[in-house]
Amino acid sequence: MPKDQNLDIGSLVEPDRVHKACYADEEVFEQELKNIFHKSWIYIGHESQVPNPGDYWTTWVGKERMIICRAEDGQVHVLYNRCPHRGALICNNLHGNSGNKKSFRCPYHAWQFAMDGSLRNLPMKEGYDGIIDLKDPQLQMRPAERQANYRGFIFASLSEDGPDLETWLGGGKVAFDDICNRSPEGEAEIVANCFRIIQHSNWKIFLENQLDAVHPSITHHSTGDAAADMQKVYKDKTGEDAPMGYQFLADFTLPFEKWDSLSTIGHPYGHNVLAGYMGLRPRDPVTIAHEEALTAVHGEERMDEILSTNVHHVLVYPCLSVQPPLQQLRAVRPLAANKTLTEIWHFKLKGAPEGIYDRSLAYYYHVNAPSTMVNADDLNNFRACQDGLELDGGGDWVSLHRNVGQDPVVDGVTTSVTGMSEQPMRNMFAAWQEYMTGGE
Amino acid sequence: MPKDNALNTSADTQRAVEQFLYQQAEILDDRRWDDWLELFTADGKYWMPVDPEQVTGERVPNIFYEDVYLMDMRIRRVEHPYAHSQMAGHRTSHTVSNVIIQSEDEATGDVVCTSRFHMVEYRLDDQRYFGGKYTHTLKKTEGGYRIQLQRVDIANVEGPFDFVMQVWL
Numbered sequence: 380m381p382k383d384q385n386l387d388i389g390s391l392v393e394p395d396r397v398h399k400a401c402y403a404d405e406e407v408f409e410q411e412l413k414n415i416f417h418k419s420w421i422y423i424g425h426e427s428q429v430p431n432p433g434d435y436w437t438t439w440v441g442k443e444r445m446i447i448c449r450a451e452d453g454q455v456h457v458l459y460n461r462c463p464h465r466g467a468l469i470c471n472n473l474h475g476n477s478g479n480k481k482s483f484r485c486p487y488h489a490w491q492f493a494m495d496g497s498l499r500n501l502p503m504k505e506g507y508d509g510i511i512d513l514k515d516p517q518l519q520m521r522p523a524e525r526q527a528n529y530r531g532f533i534f535a536s537l538s539e540d541g542p543d544l545e546t547w548l549g550g551g552k553v554a555f556d557d558i559c560n561r562s563p564e565g566e567a568e569i570v571a572n573c574f575r576i577i578q579h580s581n582w583k584i585f586l587e588n589q590l591d592a593v594h595p596s597i598t599h600h601s602t603g604d605a606a607a608d609m610q611k612v613y614k615d616k617t618g619e620d621a622p623m624g625y626q627f628l629a630d631f632t633l634p635f636e637k638w639d640s641l642s643t644i645g646h647p648y649g650h651n652v653l654a655g656y657m658g659l660r661p662r663d664p665v666t667i668a669h670e671e672a673l674t675a676v677h678g679e680e681r682m683d684e685i686l687s688t689n690v691h692h693v694l695v696y697p698c699l700s701v702q703p704p705l706q707q708l709r710a711v712r713p714l715a716a717n718k719t720l721t722e723i724w725h726f727k728l729k730g731a732p733e734g735i736y737d738r739s740l741a742y743y744y745h746v747n748a749p750s751t752m753v754n755a756d757d758l759n760n761f762r763a764c765q766d767g768l769e770l771d772g773g774g775d776w777v778s779l780h781r782n783v784g785q786d787p788v789v790d791g792v793t794t795s796v797t798g799m800s801e802q803p804m805r806n807m808f809a810a811w812q813e814y815m816t817g818g819e
Numbered sequence: 820m821p822k823d824n825a826l827n828t829s830a831d832t833q834r835a836v837e838q839f840l841y842q843q844a845e846i847l848d849d850r851r852w853d854d855w856l857e858l859f860t861a862d863g864k865y866w867m868p869v870d871p872e873q874v875t876g877e878r879v880p881n882i883f884y885e886d887v888y889l890m891d892m893r894i895r896r897v898e899h900p901y902a903h904s905q906m907a908g909h910r911t912s913h914t915v916s917n918v919i920i921q922s923e924d925e926a927t928g929d930v931v932c933t934s935r936f937h938m939v940e941y942r943l944d945d946q947r948y949f950g951g952k953y954t955h956t957l958k959k960t961e962g963g964y965r966i967q968l969q970r971v972d973i974a975n976v977e978g979p980f981d982f983v984m985q986v987w988l
Contacts, residue, residue: 473977572869572880575979601899609892621888628892720979725880736878743880749980750867750883752896758982759904762943 392812394805395783396776399768401811402581408716415814416441419648420527420534420547421698422710423447423457425569425726427531433481433494436474436573438722439712440537445523446470447533450494451481457523457535458496464488469520473573483520496520530555531567550646550792554693557703560685563672563730567706574723574747576754580761581768582697582713583807585721588757589692589700590653590803592638593781595631598760602752603632624741628753641691641798647791649696649810651803655689655704665734672731696807706739707747717765723747779804828920836932837918839957839964844913844936847987852894855987859887860958860965865987867971883971883987890987897985904985909942911986915953928959938988947981949988950974 386406391398400407421440424447428436435448437460444460446469460468462485469483469492477483482491482499490501498518507513523535527544532555534544545552558567578585588594596603606628613621644652660666673682693701700709706726713719725743727736746753768777782800786793795802846854859865866876867883876884885893897905917935924930931954938949951973957964971988 570880574880575977576983577979577981579982597901598903601896601902601905604899604901605892605895608895609888612891613888616888625892733878740878740880744884748880748882749978750984752893752985755904755983755985756902 389812389816392808395780396778397808399775399777401808402583402765402777403716403768405716408581408713410815411811412441412713414817415697415811416713417443417537418541418814419538419697420525420536420541420544422695422708423523423526423533423535425531425567425724426455426528426533427568428571429455431476433477434474435470435477435483435494437470437472438710439714439720440523440535441713443537444468445535446483448477448483448494454495455526455528455533456495457526457533459521459523461520462487462490463498463518463520464490464501492520496522530559530565547648548695549648549650550644550652551648551650551693551695553652553688553690554695554699554701554703557688557690557693558701558706558726558728560688561669561673561704561706561731561735562728563676566729567726568729570725570727572724574743574749576721576723576749576758577714578719578721578758578761579717580719580758580765581716582711582719583811584761584764585709585711585719586694586696586700586807587804588761589694590643590651592641592643592653592798593635594757594760595638596633596635598756599628599631599753601756602628603630605752607632622741623738624745627742628745631753635799639798643795643798643800643803645786645793645795645802645806647810649694649807651694651696651806652690653692653798653803655691660686665732665737668732669735694803694807696810702742705742707742709747717769779808828923832923832928832930833918833920835964836920836930836957840915840918840932840934840953840955843966843969844915848911848913852898856887856890856894858966859890859969860960860967861887863887863966863968865890865966865969865971867973867988869976871972871976882973882976882984893986907943909940909985911938911940913938913988921954930957930959930964931955932957936988951988 386400386404388410391401423438423445424436429447429449432449432451435446437444437446439445446458446460447455449455460470462469464485465487467485467487469485477494481494484491491499493499496519498513504513523537524539525536527534529544529548559565606625610621610625610629642654670682670686673685690703693703695701698711706728708724710722711719712722725739745751779801782796785796786800786802793802793806843858865883865885867881868876869880869882896902914937915934919933921931921933934953936951936953940947951971954970955966956968958967973988
């Protein structure tokens, strides 16, 4: 779509509809990177992703390419992936270790940096004698303007100002609390595999879909039916119940009424929570062993409180979709108005029975692997939405009317009147407008 | 010098294995799903690891790791009238080559063989390209070879993946 010189950002969002330029206009997209992704907190990675000194992973914050790494003193740093000399990317691999010297070495002129970004050495230093001190800040790899850690989950902000991480997360903290609390040791450990999948659609379409309770039984009809069929076939042939993965998939075709009975909660800054629908506390030996492990640490009452937390999905706006009871996380990296990279991870719960990890792994495989039978149909819808939104004709607006004005708000927190209310989309666009217009 | 296993294998075995691998590729390209399931032993698996160095598919992330039940489910899904991402359908074309018999069990006739494949997939005006290595563990039965394990190491294993893989490569 051509850049519209007359675009007024403030007029793109109305209480019950948004203009298609929010999804399809490259100028709007550039503004989003600047005003949302470079101003809010963005998830970088988990501290267990870089367990040893010298370990690093690379990722994106808006337009910027960043490194998360661990220094010799054990500190985790978030740095811009840019050599201060001539601007080359320092780390050109997705991940790795900086070697025995625990130094990043620029591949162009061999400037070497400690893992906190400070310049350690460079060839023929005398060329700088009397010209510039090698400790000058402009010769160091720059750290992110701000960095913070919430229960092992590392965020960075490229803005020096703004709320601190915990204030900003607010009700979104449940994403990480619910993961960690389910571990008898109170900690999660990342599994060192990142599935990276490109969506040919705007980043917001993905986030909106995550809490869209109308779509699952339609979009995933084929997969839900196939899974339910196979549960019967499996039982007939083996005499045993099919593994839990089949149930995860069969659940996608729950009737509309069931989806409508759920509720979504909209928090400040655009974060959203979907109350759970999956039966993740069956009376099987794995669940019972998990209960026992938590009871041994916390007592029965607290164990029950932890495992009763009924959260299926948390959107940490604008960068994350988290499914705490299944320990999954999808980070959103917008590449263009119509192109989004998702980085998909899952976690183990320290001290929990192995069988609990098997559930997480089954969901990671069925829903999030590059062979997924679930997201195949989601991605197809996202692409169809994007293609339609990029048309010039056929209408200019996207409807967010469902249950508008009916969701009760208490102290800035909105609880949807039904599971299918388009509350999460409206809540995210309220935050969008706030970021994009500077709250004017 | 690599060990010349081919010299230890009869021309008949080499030919039978090659024909089997060509057939499995034809079956995928023709979407003959019942024939596909028939290729596998009852405990057969289709496996695409996340790392070429990976030694097991159990209790670790994989791109594909499917027994005959999961494969059956995948078939039911792609053939379902509401498999929306299959509405436009997709078409594939495989070429299999470089077939090397790595070992042959003299007593049973079971074979471990490696080969290379190229595959193009056409869908929604777009063509995607995949290439990689097959490692097959083949059991010799009265009805010919059956796949106990089909390991597929694709060249672009780290991704990022443009869309997903809806069926096996």
